[in-house]
Amino acid sequence: xxxxxxxxxxxxxxxxxxxxxxxxxxxxxxxxxxxxxxxxxxxxxxxxxxxxxxxxxxxxxxxxxxxxxxxxxxxxxxxxxxxxxxxxxxxxxxxxxxxxxxxxxxxxxxxxxxxxxxxxxxxxxxxxxxxxxxxxxxxxxxxxxxxxxxxxxxxxxxxxxxxxxxxxxxxxxxxxxxxxxxxxxxxxxxxxxxxxxxxxxxxxxxxxxxxxxxxxxxxxxxxxxxxxxxxxxxxxxxxxxxxxxxxxxxxxxxxxxxxxxxxxxxxxxxxxxxxxxxxxxxxxxxxxxxxxxxxxxxxxxxxxxxxxxxxxxxxxxxxxxxxxxxxxxxxxxxxxxxxxxxxxxxxxxxxxxxxxxxxxxxxxxxxxxxxxxxxxxxxxxxxxxxxxxxxxxxxxxxxxxxxxxxxxxxxxxxxxxxxxxxxxxxxxxxxxxxxxxxxxxxxxxxxxxxxxxxxxxxxxxxxxxxxxxxxxxxxxxxxxxxxxxxxxxxxxxxxxxxxxxxxxxxxxxxxxxxxxxxxxxxxxxxxxxxxxxxxxxxxxxxxxxxxxxxxxxxxxxxxxxxxxxxxxxxxxxxxxxxxxxxxxxxxxxxxxxxxxx
Amino acid sequence: xxxxxxxxxxxxxxxxxxxxxxxxxxxxxxxxxxxxxxxxxxxxxxxxxxxxxxxxxxxxxxxxxxxxxxxxxxxxxxxxx
Numbered sequence: 001x002x003x004x005x006x007x008x009x010x011x012x013x014x015x016x017x018x019x020x021x022x023x024x025x026x027x028x029x030x031x032x033x034x035x036x037x038x039x040x041x042x043x044x045x046x047x048x049x050x051x052x053x054x055x056x057x058x059x060x061x062x063x064x065x066x067x068x069x070x071x072x073x074x075x076x077x078x079x080x081x082x083x084x085x086x087x088x089x090x091x092x093x094x095x096x097x098x099x100x101x102x103x104x105x106x107x108x109x110x111x112x113x114x115x116x117x118x119x120x121x122x123x124x125x126x127x128x129x130x131x132x133x134x135x136x137x138x139x140x141x142x143x144x145x146x147x148x149x150x151x152x153x154x155x156x157x158x159x160x161x162x163x164x165x166x167x168x169x170x171x172x173x174x175x176x177x178x179x180x181x182x183x184x185x186x187x188x189x190x191x192x193x194x195x196x197x198x199x200x201x202x203x204x205x206x207x208x209x210x211x212x213x214x215x216x217x218x219x220x221x222x223x224x225x226x227x228x229x230x231x232x233x234x235x236x237x238x239x240x241x242x243x244x245x246x247x248x249x250x251x252x253x254x255x256x257x258x259x260x261x262x263x264x265x266x267x268x269x270x271x272x273x274x275x276x277x278x279x280x281x282x283x284x285x286x287x288x289x290x291x292x293x294x295x296x297x298x299x300x301x302x303x304x305x306x307x308x309x310x311x312x313x314x315x316x317x318x319x320x321x322x323x324x325x326x327x328x329x330x331x332x333x334x335x336x337x338x339x340x341x342x343x344x345x346x347x348x349x350x351x352x353x354x355x356x357x358x359x360x361x362x363x364x365x366x367x368x369x370x371x372x373x374x375x376x377x378x379x380x381x382x383x384x385x386x387x388x389x390x391x392x393x394x395x396x397x398x399x400x401x402x403x404x405x406x407x408x409x410x411x412x413x414x415x416x417x418x419x420x421x422x423x424x425x426x427x428x429x430x431x432x433x434x435x436x437x438x439x440x441x442x443x444x445x446x447x448x449x450x451x452x453x454x455x456x457x458x459x460x461x462x463x464x465x466x467x468x469x470x471x472x473x474x475x476x477x478x479x480x481x482x483x484x485x486x487x488x489x490x491x492x493x494x495x496x497x498x499x500x501x502x503x504x505x506x507x508x509x510x511x512x513x514x515x516x517x518x519x520x521x522x523x524x525x526x527x528x529x530x531x532x533x534x535x536x537x538x539x540x541x542x543x544x545x546x547x548x549x550x551x552x553x554x555x556x557x558x559x560x561x562x563x564x565x566x567x568x569x570x571x572x573x574x575x576x577x578x579x580x581x582x583x584x585x586x587x588x589x590x591x592x593x594x595x596x597x
Numbered sequence: 598x599x600x601x602x603x604x605x606x607x608x609x610x611x612x613x614x615x616x617x618x619x620x621x622x623x624x625x626x627x628x629x630x631x632x633x634x635x636x637x638x639x640x641x642x643x644x645x646x647x648x649x650x651x652x653x654x655x656x657x658x659x660x661x662x663x664x665x666x667x668x669x670x671x672x673x674x675x676x677x678x
Contacts, residue, residue, distance in 0.1 A: 010645035039637060201659070211648060
């Protein structure tokens, strides 16, 4: 089941299906049906693919459920893995569905008995041919019951009749091995009647379901299949900032994040409670966060509204590596496949990275601006749905904790580069315009982590620097296919004779991990060359928060000046060089430096 | 302008659904001219058009939208309302 009822779109499905993963488990699935169910195919293929199945899908003949089961050359074979039965009430019993009020008591009873007999005949017929799991879609509750407002209260009402048919399905499921009933009622409630049925394709081709219903049904089917095949997801990997709490702890501090027992911060606590429920159901929890470990653990230790504790987590990766590498490393540590992982994050970039480079990982995109949706997004994802919760499930987390050992694993970056390429990122670097002085001042005040010198500027400071002929204030903005990030970086460069001194270089943490910093340094060197400088100098002034950039200039090919002291500020320098350095292939850089004199 | 853009989206959706090269689909393409454009793919194309273009066609419009041109016409009529 997807986390949103309108995702993925058919276009997105088509895009993903064009790039199937290399290794997948064969899954032979037959759909017996009395409706034109074929438009479900792309959704089924998508759900199967993202669950690690290579789907062999066959549809029985239209409205031939009984014949398909009874005929020797029917679609169901001994090697069929799953049989889905889509038996729509209007087709199997027009009288119960459409003419209910006209039925006398005897007629009604006879008709119900006939349908029940049909169900039994089909189930036993399938069983004679295969041990495959049978997934029978429950009969839908009528949206407008035949007897109106009084229908519900009457045992002989239409709703009562449908309920009893579904009870007989559940009875068979309870009695026979490997028979399951798909919960149409929950789906109807979730989508609403208006959205569940779509009668526009009914009279012409006998398809009663909407696009959203087909999507949800496919997800439900494959969710049960995963459980049947022992492939239910095992581990939920969680981001921290913007996910477990609002805001960025590295910037705002423990007291500045949104997490509380009342007010908006309550939704994050609410989300954490649901995560704790999953933990109790045996789901392993892990953290993958771009942060300083001490900041994260301080929240866990000292924030009174935290519902989760360090002890809930069997694996943690709190570092500045990309999340794809961290997920791989978590899977290796826990000795589970990537197809056991579910990854939840509010960042479209991170979710996109994982979706593109590791399609086996299920992703839950949280809408960072609406934390009130987090809990139901998680529940609705259905990734951890099991057919029963066993004691072993509940104890799983403990055994993993006992085996916990941390390994730092190197990850190949090739596929990540491909992903970055696919983002179509455009970095724009320009001399700051007056209109953005306020924003740049604000960036300098708020940015702590990727900030080489942590100099704070007022708006007047920025204006003065911009007016200074021997200095440049550079604003950096970023756009990718997800949209614009706005102005995300600032650099202040001062020129003195042949030296370009990079007084400030900072990037908002929203823009990290995309190679933007390298593009900015290249651009600074370009500008320095054009004003006749021969050397560029960069500085690192340590703060509590900026440890991740301690070796930044070394990574950019600068050479360190001898250290002044053990933990004090340090400087690096590099020759400006003759020609521009090559930019990262996945970044398009637009710079106004060609106009710089 | 608006129509050209919509037409391109529709062609793109038809190509994606039928797994064809986008250039293989023109504004005169129809189930008769393109391989694989059967009744099931047709429903998927209409669903995808509605989804991507944010429109909902009436049953009657769906019945008359049978090729690229008539799908475009139906979408334009709905969008203009």
